[in-house]
Amino acid sequence: MIPGGADHPLLEVRGVTKRFPGVLALDGVNLTVKAGEVVGLVGENGAGKSTLMNLLGGVHQPDAGSIVIDGRPVEIRSARASIALGIGFIHQELTVLDNLDAPGNILLGREPVRGGPLRLLDRAAMLSAAREPLARLGIAASPGVPLRDLSLAQRQMVEIAKVLSRHARLIIMDEPTSRLTPAETDRLLAVVRDLKAQGAGVILISHRLGEVGACADRVVVLRDGRNAGELARQEISHDRMVRLMVGRELARAPARAALPERAPALEVRGLVVRARPQCAVSFEVAAGEILGLAGLVGAGRSELAQALFGIDPPLAGDILVDGRPVAVRFPRDAIAAGIALVPEDRHTAGLVVEMTVRENLTLACLGQFTRIGLIRAKPEKDFARGRCAALAIRTPSVEAPVQSLSGGNQQKVAVGKWLSPPPRVLILDEPTRGVDVGAKAEIYSLMRDLVEGGVGILMISSDMEEVLGVSDRVAVMHEGRLAGVLGRDAFGEEAVMRLAVGSAG
Numbered sequence: 214m215i216p217g218g219a220d221h222p223l224l225e226v227r228g229v230t231k232r233f234p235g236v237l238a239l240d241g242v243n244l245t246v247k248a249g250e251v252v253g254l255v256g257e258n259g260a261g262k263s264t265l266m267n268l269l270g271g272v273h274q275p276d277a278g279s280i281v282i283d284g285r286p287v288e289i290r291s292a293r294a295s296i297a298l299g300i301g302f303i304h305q306e307l308t309v310l311d312n313l314d315a316p317g318n319i320l321l322g323r324e325p326v327r328g329g330p331l332r333l334l335d336r337a338a339m340l341s342a343a344r345e346p347l348a349r350l351g352i353a354a355s356p357g358v359p360l361r362d363l364s365l366a367q368r369q370m371v372e373i374a375k376v377l378s379r380h381a382r383l384i385i386m387d388e389p390t391s392r393l394t395p396a397e398t399d400r401l402l403a404v405v406r407d408l409k410a411q412g413a414g415v416i417l418i419s420h421r422l423g424e425v426g427a428c429a430d431r432v433v434v435l436r437d438g439r440n441a442g443e444l445a446r447q448e449i450s451h452d453r454m455v456r457l458m459v460g461r462e463l464a465r466a467p468a469r470a471a472l473p474e475r476a477p478a479l480e481v482r483g484l485v486v487r488a489r490p491q492c493a494v495s496f497e498v499a500a501g502e503i504l505g506l507a508g509l510v511g512a513g514r515s516e517l518a519q520a521l522f523g524i525d526p527p528l529a530g531d532i533l534v535d536g537r538p539v540a541v542r543f544p545r546d547a548i549a550a551g552i553a554l555v556p557e558d559r560h561t562a563g564l565v566v567e568m569t570v571r572e573n574l575t576l577a578c579l580g581q582f583t584r585i586g587l588i589r590a591k592p593e594k595d596f597a598r599g600r601c602a603a604l605a606i607r608t609p610s611v612e613a614p615v616q617s618l619s620g621g622n623q624q625k626v627a628v629g630k631w632l633s634p635p636p637r638v639l640i641l642d643e644p645t646r647g648v649d650v651g652a653k654a655e656i657y658s659l660m661r662d663l664v665e666g667g668v669g670i671l672m673i674s675s676d677m678e679e680v681l682g683v684s685d686r687v688a689v690m691h692e693g694r695l696a697g698v699l700g701r702d703a704f705g706e707e708a709v710m711r712l713a714v715g716s717a718g
Contacts, residue, residue, distance in 0.1 A: 221284035229278035253429030301381030311361035316343035346374035478669030484530035489693030505684030551637030566616035571597035621652025
């Protein structure tokens with residue numbers, strides 16, 4: 214725990230600078246957090262937010278400037294030192310261990326043990342210690358169930374419970390709601406208000422600016438590694454945050470005109486997925502159409518996408534591409550038929566993050582650059598450079614590892630690897646999760662370019678504004694079934710939610 218200090222802010226970051234080879238990541242950045250205050254930290258991907266948080270977490274050390282906690286300058290040289298100072302991190306990319314259950318993750322490294330020479334884990338004490346943070350978040354995670362058997366949203370809540378259990382005084386939340394349902398998000402924001410009332414300081418990093426505006430006492434904006442501005446509580450608004458983040462007014466996409474009648478690019482007839490053997494799903498995606506697929510977490514949307522791509526082959530039903538039946542038993546069958554999938558979790562399923570930008574961009578079309586089994590290096594590199602330019606992928610080099618890129622640029626790489634040649638059907642599962650407003654606009658522009666070229670897009674999204682703003686039609690799933698399809702004339706948040714919760718009225 215950090216000792217209390219009424220005369221000093223809980224945290225002061227003073228003129229911090231951090232350089233990496235070829236990149237000035239932070240340039241004289243300042244940040245102050247008081248006890249009992251929620252500070253929103255926003256900025257485009259690549260603005261320096263993650264680098265700043267890595268300094269507080271002991272991953273990196275500043276090249277200049279200082280970090281002051283309760284009036285005392287400190288050096289944070291390791292994650293252990295950060296925890297000892299009372300700093301808790303809720304990371305955007307999950308750090309839980311999938312082979313352990315919820316109590317095992319929450320108490321990892323702090324497990325109570327029984328007396329005696331063997332020092333066996335005290336499971337009863339672990340369950341008791343984990344109960345309070347889990348209950349606080351409204352989680353009913355069964356002991357003994359490994360996290361790999363839970364949904365992404367449930368794993369995210371266990372990650373949050375792990376930090377709450379440490380009773381940290383400065384809690385840094387990096388996109389904590391990106392995988393949560395609206396109800397889970399409301400619960401988490403209530404916990405943030407509780408932490409504030411108890412005197413903790415909270416740094417909330419989120420691209421969901423509405424959430425930042427709802428609970429932040431101040432907003433600090435970073436742009437290109439520098440402080441771009443600060444908004445007091447009464448000054449916070451969506452448009453003001455966006456202007457400071459991007460340094461300009463963000464053009465709003467014009468509404469798409471009603472689509473002319475077109476042949477289906479994708480037809481799904483009576484498809485039964487392994488996770489929902491009692492449900493059959495039928496729908497169509499027209500060539501040049503964006504069909505939004507909405508529904509609550511657990512409705513079966515991602516399972517449907519995996520079945521269409523052959524990751525978990527369907528038990529029954531028909532899939533047709535451009536009117537031709539295709540048998541999808543493996544992903545290679547889907548790719549050969551012209552179906553591509555950008556999965557929900559880009560970090561573990563959509564990209565090989567240890568590989569370079571070039572290698573990821575050419576992974577799905579490597580045959581274009583091989584001769585007698587050998588890769589022709591120059592054509593491959595030229596292709597990757599052209600793809601980076603076309604998609605505005607910001608990277609110091611096509612030889613940079615993908616894991617060094619910001620979230621928005623990683624997502625553009627995940628999409629870009631499927632575009633040579635463009636598929637007939639592109640399935641996008643949460644395409645802008647953890648992506649800033651500028652990168653969102655670029656991804657939406659890319660989607661419009663693809664549908665204008667005749668690609669059919671099936672877009673799975675939990676962001677209601679995105680679903681209603683981007684889609685030509687919206688299909689809504691409820692408990693594995695298709696509850697209804699809404700045309701543009703029937704669009705509305707209430708109409709979508711009625712179908713999502715199983716109410717047709």
